[in-house]
Amino acid sequence: MVSNSDSSGALAQRLSDSGLRSTPQREVIYSVLLKKRDHPTAEDVFARAKPEMPMISLATVYNCLETLVQCNLVRAVNFERGPTRYCPNLRPHAHFHDEQTGATHDIDLPAGVLDQVKSVLPVNFDAASVEIIFRGKARTET
């Protein structure tokens, strides 16, 4: 299973780069995120990990997700005050939140758009990151 070893390898690498250990829990959590990229909540991830690892705890899911975010393998995404959602898409992208369905869509950002957006900042503002969130209605084709 090439893609699995690849992601496992990448994960193990990133973890050890940060002085952290590769654990079965962290690998399962990460694989769950890669398998279905629909921006699940921690509870969603917990439910999806359970069948593969019945003894995993919700606290561990929170711990692992936080670890993956710190390693820059996963982005945490928030809409209003809803539960945090997790996204393994590392390309620069915005999020579109469908108010009808609650679904979250990735919107890839062409190079240059982020720079354009950052150009609105006065010189004394030094932005480490920019986040763009759309809200509206998405027409998914049949």
Add this chain to the structure above:
Amino acid sequence: MVSNSDSSGALAQRLSDSGLRSTPQREVIYSVLLKKRDHPTAEDVFARAKPEMPMISLATVYNCLETLVQCNLVRAVNFERGPTRYCPNLRPHAHFHDEQTGATHDIDLPAGVLDQVKSVLPVNFDAASVEIIFRGKARTET
């Protein structure tokens, strides 16, 4: 006090447009937001309203803020999972969250920038709103 009557009038107008009543509590909350535009939390607003209206309750502060947001007189702003902040700036603007100080700054958006950003959306995505959040360090002059 021209600006006070103006904002009171605007508030009363917007409220009755929505079939809602102008109340002393709603006026105090709105005036608190206009007086110091530093994106206070509900608790902050509560603390600032108390001296002017000692019997006001926190539940009412939440209720009034929600009402003002529904009337489009105030924007609710969220950073990560922190408490919601409230902003009476109605011009199109982004938010810059200073990670050192925790301060929130309004960044006015020139006409056209929002359109540019919306242009990255595929045709089947219909955005009702766009939110832009910067995170970083702000150099406020002495």
Add this chain to the structure above:
DNA sequence: AGCATATTTAGAATGATTCTAATTCCTTGT
């Protein structure tokens, strides 16, 4: 005035997340 409805209020409940403290798991050195 009398009634219906809107609003306010105090306090309880909620829910996502974090914390605590105990256990288990690894890694490393002997």
Add this chain to the structure above:
DNA sequence: ACAAGGAATTAGAATCATTCTAAATATGCT
């Protein structure tokens, strides 16, 4: 192989912003 020390996991308690509930007030209207 063994032991020690630190890292990670776990269950359950605690936190905290917000929402809900139910009762008391205020307001607008006939």
